[in-house]
Amino acid sequence: MAAVATCGGDAGSVGSAVATASKSNVTSFQRRGPRASGTNDSSPRLVSITGTRPSVRNGQLLVSTGLPALDQLLGGGLAVGTVLLIEEDKYNIYSSLLFKYFLAEGIVSGHTLLVASANEDPANILQELPAPLLDDNCKKEFDEDVYNHKTPESNIKMKIAWRYQLLPKMEIRPVSSSRFGHYYDTSKRIPQELIEASKWHGFFLPEKISSTLKVEPCSLTYGYIKLLQFIQNIIYEEGFDGSNPQKKQKNILRIGIQNLGSPLWGDDICCTENGDSSHSLTKFLYVLRGLLRTSLSACIITMPTHLIQNKAVIAHVTNLSDIVVGLESFIGSERETNPLYKDYHGLIHIRQIPRLNNLVCDESDVKDLGFKLKRKLFTIERLHLPPDLSDTVSRSSKQDLAESAKRLGPGCGMMAGGKKHLDF
């Protein structure tokens, strides 16, 4: 009884928080995020947008990537105005999952979404987003509560905590939470009401490719030109760059671009080494970053870098992006059956973290990170080899250890790289 009552209290507070167009959990001690609304306001106004929070280090406005574990490694979250580049794993399983987490986080936080893809319809992508876990205990109790309402003894339920009975009853609907970073259940789909309540724009390349080319030929591929024009259009019309001053409430635009650089976009860097459009991708990234820096938006891009033939292009792309995260899954490789890696599904490499408005950046000490996908949790943790508990230490397992130690050995991020591996 008392448990139901307290849950009622909790739900009441959540409800009222939502009802008052929830401000994000910022304290009064906050510097103005320097990237927000670059054109106007010189007065230090608190930028209170749902789903964002200021960075501890430099007051930069951050949004969650959808994975609290990744947020922590990136120094709190993804800064507004920057690009998160994900180097896809071989079969595009976990990178598309991170992509979906990012978009689902946008829906739950009430941000506007822009989904661009060349191989999948954005509407389908949105249907497949994982369901958010919002106050799980509360939901279970509410199911019980609804069931109990059918009985006539509902009035005499609360004898001890009777004050809670005066609070309005909340019906069970998925409410947008004002927390920063949520957990998602990958076995369930996101509720349809959430998708319908959210605002999103889709860019599906096969639909746009039929119209005529309006801009003079420059060395960008046609798909990239159309995508840039689309993004710029949305930013301008919806006022994310501060151009429409009558917009009462600021919001963040979350842009997700899937499989950028793949041949489906018309780009041939994955096919040949020195193709015609070898600088198309880098020009696209440059102009995209220019658009992001002057607007309240954040972008996630997944790119099949393992297919790019010319390795120098990868270096250029890394320099032109802000955060670069590489995923390496064990599926299909010999490591899947390797007992050393049995706890993990793959490795995650944080290749680059930007130094925004600062000389230093929040880099984690741990360079060897493994990830594991459970149903409700995507964990990223320090990679540790399991203890060698076999009775006789066989020669092959020692070799495996040495091999994996060499793999983990240099442990270098973008901060400092070693030229040679020092054997011990």
Next chain:
Amino acid sequence: MFPELNNLLNTTPDKAEQGTLTLLCDSKTDGSFLVHHFLSFYLKANCKVCFVALIQSFSHYNIVGQKLGVNLTMARERGQLVFLEGLKSAVDVFFRAQEKPHPLQFLREANAGNLKPLFEFVREALKPVDSGEAGWTYPVLLVDDLSVLLSLGLGAVAVLDFIHYCRVTVCWELKGNIVVLVHDSGDVEDEENDILLNGLSHQSHLILRAEGLATGFCRDVHGQLRILWRRPSQSTSQRDQSLTYQYKIQDRSVSFFAKGMSPAVL
């Protein structure tokens, strides 16, 4: 500017050399702290600075500059600093057709263009004002960074031509300085970048090379800085002087120490 780096380079804002080309190079690490150093150094030396910032926005340099003691907004307002913000201008030049050639015109061109409009911009920005009331000491051109120009489709030869033209105008005619940053790709085979880097290394008077440690990532030592003084015009009988230091970047400054003498280790 970082006082320790000034000591190592044996310069102060008052008595800096003129007519030099300084090459900043980083390999497997981030050398942008050197750009912030030189920007604040030359602003404090009362020079007229033209900053071609291709990789970050104005507010980034402004906020870091405030930590180092210079105010970029004020410098821009009183005409000491001419700032070309690459990211913002790229959006302008890409989406709107320009009447007169824009410094980043090459973004619209299909094949490898040249940097003539950018050079015109630099020359216009640094030409001495005849009114004489401003009283800036000498002009300085700062570029961050040149490798971005390569990744945007320009050839190494076009970039080297641009630097050559700038050197003639800024270093020789106007007795000013040039500081450029180039990324060293290291073991990645990038021919164009190697051509650019070698070409610039032969022309520069001072090379500052920020490298990662050979032993990998370290929390207390962020990298190694190699300083090389050169005299490209004089005979090669004189040996070039070279020094190596290790550094750690802090919030407002960078501390340098001899190899292996990090305070964390001692």
